[in-house]
Amino acid sequence: MRTYPEYLDIGPLHRAAGVLRLPGSKSISNRTLLLAALAEGVTDIQDLLASDDVDRMLEALEKLGIGLQRTGPDQLQVTGCAGSFPAKSARLFLGNAGTAIRPLTAVLALSVGHYTVSGVARMHERPIGDLIDALRGIGANIRYLENEGYPPLEILPSTIEVQGPVKVRGNVSSQFLTSLLMALPLIGEEVVIEVEGDLISKPYIEITLGQMALFGVHVERHGWRAFTIPAAQRYRSPGKVIVEGDASSASYFLAAGAIAGGPVRVEGVGIDSVQGDVAFADALAAMGAVITKGHNWIEARSPVSGKLKAFDLDLNAIPDAAMTLAVAALFADGPCTLRQIGSWRVKETDRLSAMTTELRKVGAVVEEGADYLRVTPPAGGRLEANAFIRTYDDHRMAMCFALAALGGVPLRIDDPGCVAKTFPDFFERFAQITAEDIPVIAIDGPSASGKGTVSQEVARALGFHMLDSGALYRLVAFAAIEHGLDLDDSLPLSRLAAELNVRFDGPVVTLDGEDVTLAIRAEPVSLAASRVAAIDGVRAALLERQRAFRHAPGLVADGRDMGSVVFPGAVLKVYLTASPHARAERRYKQLMEKGIHASLDALLQDINERDARDAERAVAPLQKCVDAIELDNTQLSIEQAVEQVLMWFEQAQKQVPSRSKSPVGWPQSR
Numbered sequence: 001m002r003t004y005p006e007y008l009d010i011g012p013l014h015r016a017a018g019v020l021r022l023p024g025s026k027s028i029s030n031r032t033l034l035l036a037a038l039a040e041g042v043t044d045i046q047d048l049l050a051s052d053d054v055d056r057m058l059e060a061l062e063k064l065g066i067g068l069q070r071t072g073p074d075q076l077q078v079t080g081c082a083g084s085f086p087a088k089s090a091r092l093f094l095g096n097a098g099t100a101i102r103p104l105t106a107v108l109a110l111s112v113g114h115y116t117v118s119g120v121a122r123m124h125e126r127p128i129g130d131l132i133d134a135l136r137g138i139g140a141n142i143r144y145l146e147n148e149g150y151p152p153l154e155i156l157p158s159t160i161e162v163q164g165p166v167k168v169r170g171n172v173s174s175q176f177l178t179s180l181l182m183a184l185p186l187i188g189e190e191v192v193i194e195v196e197g198d199l200i201s202k203p204y205i206e207i208t209l210g211q212m213a214l215f216g217v218h219v220e221r222h223g224w225r226a227f228t229i230p231a232a233q234r235y236r237s238p239g240k241v242i243v244e245g246d247a248s249s250a251s252y253f254l255a256a257g258a259i260a261g262g263p264v265r266v267e268g269v270g271i272d273s274v275q276g277d278v279a280f281a282d283a284l285a286a287m288g289a290v291i292t293k294g295h296n297w298i299e300a301r302s303p304v305s306g307k308l309k310a311f312d313l314d315l316n317a318i319p320d321a322a323m324t325l326a327v328a329a330l331f332a333d334g335p336c337t338l339r340q341i342g343s344w345r346v347k348e349t350d351r352l353s354a355m356t357t358e359l360r361k362v363g364a365v366v367e368e369g370a371d372y373l374r375v376t377p378p379a380g381g382r383l384e385a386n387a388f389i390r391t392y393d394d395h396r397m398a399m400c401f402a403l404a405a406l407g408g409v410p411l412r413i414d415d416p417g418c419v420a421k422t423f424p425d426f427f428e429r430f431a432q433i434t435a436e437d438i439p440v441i442a443i444d445g446p447s448a449s450g451k452g453t454v455s456q457e458v459a460r461a462l463g464f465h466m467l468d469s470g471a472l473y474r475l476v477a478f479a480a481i482e483h484g485l486d487l488d489d490s491l492p493l494s495r496l497a498a499e500l501n502v503r504f505d506g507p508v509v510t511l512d513g514e515d516v517t518l519a520i521r522a523e524p525v526s527l528a529a530s531r532v533a534a535i536d537g538v539r540a541a542l543l544e545r546q547r548a549f550r551h552a553p554g555l556v557a558d559g560r561d562m563g564s565v566v567f568p569g570a571v572l573k574v575y576l577t578a579s580p581h582a583r584a585e586r587r588y589k590q591l592m593e594k595g596i597h598a599s600l601d602a603l604l605q606d607i608n609e610r611d612a613r614d615a616e617r618a619v620a621p622l623q624k625c626v627d628a629i630e631l632d633n634t635q636l637s638i639e640q641a642v643e644q645v646l647m648w649f650e651q652a653q654k655q656v657p658s659r660s661k662s663p664v665g666w667p668q669s670r
Helices: 026-038 052-063 098-109 129-136 174-187 202-214 247-259 276-286 319-331 342-346 351-361 395-407 416-421 426-434 451-462 469-482 490-499 523-532 536-547 562-566 580-593 600-616 638-655
Strands: 007-010 016-021 042-046 067-072 075-079 089-093 114-118 141-144 153-156 166-169 191-196 220-222 226-229 240-242 261-267 290-293 297-301 312-314 336-339 365-368 373-376 387-389 411-414 440-444 465-468 502-505 508-511 555-558 572-577 629-632
Touching (some): 016 247, 016 426, 016 536, 026 042, 026 052, 026 075, 026 174, 052 067, 052 098, 052 416, 098 114, 098 141, 098 153, 129 141, 129 166, 129 174, 166 174, 174 191, 174 202, 174 226, 202 276, 247 297, 247 319, 247 395, 247 426, 276 290, 276 297, 276 319, 319 336, 319 342, 319 351, 319 373, 319 395, 342 351, 351 365, 351 373, 351 387, 351 395, 387 395, 395 411, 395 426, 440 451, 451 555, 465 469, 469 490, 469 523, 469 536, 469 555, 555 562, 572 638, 580 600
Parallel strands (some): 016 261, 042 240, 166 191, 312 336, 387 411, 440 555, 465 555, 572 629
Antiparallel strands (some): 007 411, 042 075, 141 153, 191 226, 261 297, 290 297, 365 373, 502 508
């Protein structure tokens, strides 16, 4: 279990750049889990978010008798109950997870069982009365155990009868409507839901309708005032569901790119996203940030002018991401107004009041209204240093205010562990794009020189991360072959390289969720990789992806251009070589150990020819970097080569000027 300190010191920070893969969407994860549980059949869910909110939903479903089986770190197999939970009695604790307690309450009210649902103290202050009134209107038997209109609740068996439209208020939380939409198909009759008042957070309703359709239930929407659920529909498993990256979480990293140079690219959401919070990128564009998008990624850079523009925006549709804009306003060229954010008051904390208090600590002038906030940056743009930021047990407060350190000031975040609600490793990921002083060892050399093995062993010895740049080019080649692309057509190949849905989990490499670790090592892929690696557009597309591997405590980067182009400031650059005959003998031994017949003479000829091709090619030719140290390991064992590299690294570290402390670091003592 991850542990967190009482506080976290961040900054001063000055720049943000890099590429990162987003965790799964909380909203989609919990909706998918509940629908998979209610469906007929077995559902395989991939990229499921690992967080407290999702854990609370999983615990509840398990108590309700749903079959759950882990099939991978972020993969789960759910055996559905076809609309009727096996357990007819249960006590459910749902923490502070609104995306769990509200939909489950609605479903349990129709389940003819005896249940209690409760949460943390703050959840017992978050209203649920509008949902309960709507459910009672169709016969649900629900009692408040403490305060009227708030959890905890007792749900008793009842007879459900729908005699007219089911009415619910829409201006407090869209989760009430979501809960009714997800639960009422279980009745089996046609049901009309009417929304009273203005509906907030409409994009979240779009997510709900989309997930329901994925599981076979279609809803007729009449504007935003009424929704008809036709009779005789039931949830059926679609088989496999891949959870989209979390667009709300993307906002912090995109804002960092807009504030502090960039480019910062997030992968997992893009122009095809179903989440409304991707509109946050449009808000940054309105502030002058340079935004580019692909099917599965969004990238942000600072404005050409260097200064973000002030804004006055209605943010009713993106209330969670709007919090990030409130901190981004610190870096604008004038007062910024956030409107229609009254729903902040009934979230994990009263976010309007909390944001006002904490923004003032860093020097902003803030005007707080019933449903708006007006933020004027500090005079001269200089933020107050050493602010102690309270987080109010609210994950978004902690993540938003990490951005303030990009003003070049240190600050302290109280209770950083609150990010576990939706993004447990947020601060480590934030450090990836803001770190300025993380050591890199770059190792290059000809084919079969042993650089991959040496790199892996050096990384293991130091506890560093490892980048096998060759794997990225193999992935491009593999995907190009799978898509039937011409390996000489630079434009589509460059686009493919930019949009690859790739993950590295230790030695395992996945592409679009499929394990391709062995497939990318096939000989046809190796030959194709050499061709695509010679294309300028492909190399440019992969450049920032490679740089994004640089994060604490350090990186060993294996491959061409690592020391000259990708990490020119690497603390140590090694050119690992051996005689062609020694390399051929090593390759021969490896193949024979695998039971693959080979000819030593043929391997020697192939190595000589490949050396000549690599040295003569126009793009990234094989050559020793000017400031690299050559290591001829013809007569050395792997262990001896690794020992030599480690010794050089130790010497190089001593020659580096004293490094500043990590920009994001756990305190050494409480």
